[in-house]
Amino acid sequence: MIIFETPTLLDLRSLTVMGLSAKPDSHNPIGMFGTGLKYSVASILRMGGEITICVGQEEYFFRLEDAEFRGQDYQQIVMLQKPMFTGFDAKIVQTLPYTTAYGRNWKPWMVVRELESNTRDEAGRSFVADDAAGGELGLTRIQVKHPEIEAAYLSLGDIFLERAHREGSGVQILPGEGKYLYWRGLRVHELTHPSLKTYNILDHVQLTEDRTLDGEWRVHEVIADAIIKLDDVDLIRELITVDDKVWEHRLEPRSWREPSAAFKTAVTTTSRPVSPSFSKHFAKHDDRPRTEAFDLLGLHPMPWKLDGGAVVDKFGRKIFDAPYDYPTRWDETAKALIQMMGAKELDSECDDHQSEEIEPDDGDLF
DSSP states (O other): OEEEEESSOOOTHHHHSTTOOOOTTOSSOSOOSSOHHHHHHHHHHHTTOEEEEEETTEEEEEEEEEEEETTEEEEEEEEEEEETTSOOOOEEEEEEEEETTTTTTOOHHHHHHHHHHHHHHTTOEEEEOSSOOOOOTTOEEEEEEOHHHHHHHTTHHHHBOTTOOSSSSSEEEESSOEEEEEETTEEEEEEEEEESSEEEEOSOOOBOTTSSBSOTHHHHHHHHHHHHTOSOHHHHHHHTTOOTTSGGGGOOOOTTOOOOHHHHHHHHHOSSOOOHHHHHHHHHTOOOOOOOOOOHHHHSOSOOEEETTEEEOTTOOEEEOOOTTOOSOHHHHHHHHHHHHHHHHHHHHHHHHHHSOOOOOGGGOO
């Protein structure tokens, strides 16, 4: 059994009124939508678990009643109250305005996430217990029994990221391979491929009402932008040279984002292939000085000839003299060089002619 305990008394409207969310004791609440507790109750009951809520010394529990709507069967959730220390039987307090289909895609870890989030927002605590703790004045205790939910609670570190920041901006990059993405320390997405590092997003992201990412693609650019702005050359080099089996390989920065000097250094000094999107981004922002290719024939057009031991171009401009202390027969060597360069010019002209499109005359038509 898992017990989630807070030093405040739960307002039952958290279970019965849709869209309420108020955390007066937290300036930066994890909860956002006012649906977490309702989703959790519906999910626990749908999974076959038990949930009891003790508000002070009043005990509330839940049961399912079969119902039908337009030929379709469903299970309605009913909340009952059993006053403690009175000996009276439980009585129905309210038929809740949702069924076990509410949050139908929820998994056990999501239930833990919501109940733990509410507990932390209210400065409470959670723990494993062998038996029900019962009610106590001034406290609210939510008691949950279900083997898969209890197993998920034992992996709380995968749901609430340790060492994560909850405030600020940008992206916090933590060491260690990741299986999930986090938003302000809270798990919001499971990755299709393992990531080299673990990412905690601090800026606003679009979440669905069940507190998961509204599309993984929405954060690709956010994390890629953070990588190209890093100042750690070794870390950047590590992240931009992963193969296609690693999640970071798919990241693509926004083209207009100016990368850091460290990013440019990492790209130009790595001996490993850079991921295509990061390589493309570097090319757009590569501000290294360009050097034009040396074009000898462009500078000194043919024909060349010997003029007093020097080789000159068609305008009589000197290209080079005979090397100092060159052995005998320099003229023969120079003439051979002139002939070779002339052949190169001829080859270039032939290539240019071959690249021209030849229009057939009427005799070539069938």
